[in-house]
Every structure is written in C-alpha cells, then in structure tokens.
Amino acid sequence: MFSPPDFVRRLVDSNIAEEQTIIPCTGDEVALLEDSVKLRLPPHYKSFLLTAGKCAGALLLDCDWLYPELKSLTDQSRAMLRGYEGSNLLMPDTAFVCLDRREQFFFFDTTTEGCKLFSYFEEDGKFTELPSTFFEFLEEELQSFEAQVRAAPESPYWERFRATARERAKRLQVK
Incomplete structure (x- = not known):
C-alpha cells in the first residue's frame, strides 16, 4: 500500500x-478540491x-494529475465524454x-475502497477497468520512471523534466 515516506x-x-x-497539498487545499x-x-x-x-518532481509531468489542475479534471472529462459519446456512456456521479x-483519462469511484482505476480513451465507446488501483498504477509509473532515469541519468530529456519540476514547485510553494 502507498507509504508517503517511501514514496x-x-x-x-x-x-x-x-x-x-515535492510539494504536498495543505489540508485546506484538499478540502477545497473536495x-x-x-x-x-x-x-x-x-x-x-x-x-x-502539488508536485512530485518529474514524475508524470506530461499529465495533469496534481493540484490545482485536479479541481477541473472531472468536469473537463465529463465534457469530453459527452462530446465523443453523447449520452451513450456516462461516468458515475461518484x-x-x-x-x-x-x-485519455483515468478515474476511480470515490465510494469504493482501494481507488480501483478505470480509463477512457477518446471515441472508445467504453470504460476499461484496469487491473490496478491508483496506487498500483502510481507504483508502475514510478518503477518505469526509475528504470528510465537509471538507463540515462544525465539525459537532456530528464534535465528538462527536472527543470520543469523546479519551475512548478517554485510557482506552487506555500507562501
């Protein structure tokens, strides 16, 4: 299971x-997100x-998955889904x-334990249940990133991502 210190x-x-x-959300920001x-x-x-x-270094910087972007993802994804699927495919209210x-977007049902993940790819016409929870997905992504960094630690690619992470962290630091 997810262990904050280990992560x-x-x-x-x-x-x-x-x-x-590595920038955490405050309790107030979590409440605002909810x-x-x-x-x-x-x-x-x-x-x-x-x-x-709010920031996890260079991990998944090519995706929107952190605060404050999280505040609008569900509504944006519902709109995208309506655009592609009409009323034929609806996400649960939860x-x-x-x-x-x-x-592509990933979601979980907030009323279930474990944050079991589902995904939708544009125009797929269906949700795909993934064989992992949010935390297992995060672990898989972390392992993939670890392997990529080990393979080419000084790559300009990684330095660009690290620089982007520094910029994001600076922008989102608690004042």
Whole structure:
C-alpha cells in the first residue's frame, strides 16, 4: 500500500525529484478540491495529496494529475465524454478523474475502497477497468520512471523534466 515516506524517498533516491520539488497539498487545499468536485475523496488518496499532491518532481509531468489542475479534471472529462459519446456512456456521479493524458483519462469511484482505476480513451465507446488501483498504477509509473532515469541519468530529456519540476514547485510553494 502507498507509504508517503517511501514514496518521497524513492522519488529523491532515483533522481526523479529533489526535496524542494515535492510539494504536498495543505489540508485546506484538499478540502477545497473536495468542494470543487463535490465529492469526498478516500483517505488513502488524501494521504497521497498530503504527501506530493502539488508536485512530485518529474514524475508524470506530461499529465495533469496534481493540484490545482485536479479541481477541473472531472468536469473537463465529463465534457469530453459527452462530446465523443453523447449520452451513450456516462461516468458515475461518484467518479473522480485523477489523471488526464490529453486523449485519455483515468478515474476511480470515490465510494469504493482501494481507488480501483478505470480509463477512457477518446471515441472508445467504453470504460476499461484496469487491473490496478491508483496506487498500483502510481507504483508502475514510478518503477518505469526509475528504470528510465537509471538507463540515462544525465539525459537532456530528464534535465528538462527536472527543470520543469523546479519551475512548478517554485510557482506552487506555500507562501
């Protein structure tokens, strides 16, 4: 299961993040997010937000999955779904979109344990139940990033991502 100290340590040890590029949400920001999406988020997911919910270094910087972008993802995804599927495919009212990759989004039902993930790819006509929870997905992504950084630690690609993470962290630092 997700362990905040282990997650932070792995991000730093693998050179995916620097300490200053791991920015947690505040309790007030988590409450604001819940108000924005009109849902109560599961405790385990809140623990992620309170660990690295605003910036997790270079991890998944090509996606929208962090605060404050999370506040609008569910509504944006519902609009995208309506555009592609009309009323033929609807997300549950209790769905929370936790990650957006442009033409694909991932969500979980906030009323179930474990944050079981589903995905939608534009014009697919269906939701795909993934064999993982949000935290298992995060673990898979972290392992993939760790392997990529190990293979080419000094790559300009990674330095660009790290620089972007520094910029994001600087912008989102609690004043």
